[in-house]
Amino acid sequence: MDSFGIYTLANDVVFDQLVALLNSIEANVGADIPICIIPYNDKLDLVQQEVNARKNVTLFDNWDVIQRWEEFAHEVWAAHPREKEMKLSRPSWYKSHLQRKFAVFEGIFDKFVFYDGDSLAMKPLNNVIDRLEEYDFIFDDWEHIKDKAVAALNIPLIEKTGLYTEADIRPKLHCSSFFDSKKGLFSVQELEIMKERLITQKEVQWINGNGWWDDAFLLII
Structure with missing residues (x-):
């Protein structure tokens, strides 16, 4: 079992x-x-x-796993447009350790x-x-029913790509x-693929700027 x-x-x-x-x-x-x-x-x-x-x-006590998720989160958030805007006024919880919870997958x-x-x-x-x-x-949770202005993802921006509709996006929105x-759902290789899409292909911009630092938003991307 x-x-x-x-x-x-x-x-x-x-x-x-x-x-x-x-x-x-x-x-x-x-x-x-x-x-x-x-x-x-x-x-x-x-x-x-x-x-x-x-x-x-x-x-x-697997600190290699914890560090891997720490680095993943910090690299992704550093690529978000709000990073440059908030250099002098980042929220106090920016670069917190909430993303450590995702060590559960290893x-x-x-x-x-x-x-x-x-x-x-x-x-x-x-x-x-x-x-x-x-x-x-x-x-x-109720994350999927939040108003567009405070939803985890920037729904209008994603719809403009032609890849997804609001009906496609909303069921994917959840808190953590x-x-x-x-x-085993996320391997080291899959994290690298996610970074490629989020950072290089700039899909990190799909994350709503109101919560770009939030660990929950990592769970839905």
């Missing part, structure tokens, strides 16, 4: 939220489901103590659910796990706070 587990992203700054999430998983999903915490940064003293205290919780579980650290697990996961027999991704997926 394929291995299944839960990932989250955390550090000591959000320690209380992490504990709340772990407790909610234990109470509402299962007490023995393996959980892997991806380190947001190196502030992990409290997190490590919590890992040591729970038999089913581990800390993600992690320890064959199938997994990712929860943002400020989430709570409210019910069992059987329904979303079972659907991975049919799909590679399962989402539960909760998703269910599988290991």
Whole structure:
């Protein structure tokens, strides 16, 4: 049977939220489901103590994978037109480590659910796990219904290419706070292909300038 587990992203700054999430998983999903915490940064003293205290919780330690996603995100965002516009006024979270969550695709579980650290697990996961027999991704969000002005992608700009219509684009728009997926969907080679399209072919410009730095927008491109 394929291995299944839960990932989250955390550090000591959000320690209380992490504990709340772990407790909610234990109470509402299962007490023995393996959980892997991806380190947001190196502030992990409290997190490590919590890992040591729970038999089913581990800390993600493949730093080569983490670094690969860090570099991918930073190269892509550096190519976005807003990079030049915001040299002196970048948002404080620019070049954050949120994209580290995508290390899940090269992690320890064959199938997994990712929860943002400020989430709570409210019910069992059987329904979303079972659907991975049919799909590679399962989402539960409302990103696809947002107004064009704040949508993840610049829908009018993409439509001008003649490649896609709004009806094609909207079902692809999702956030990254909760998703269910599988290991191995993104290889090193595929990341290089994505960089070629985004940077060299300038498809990064399709990402709405209102959220060009957002890890969620990496998930839909």
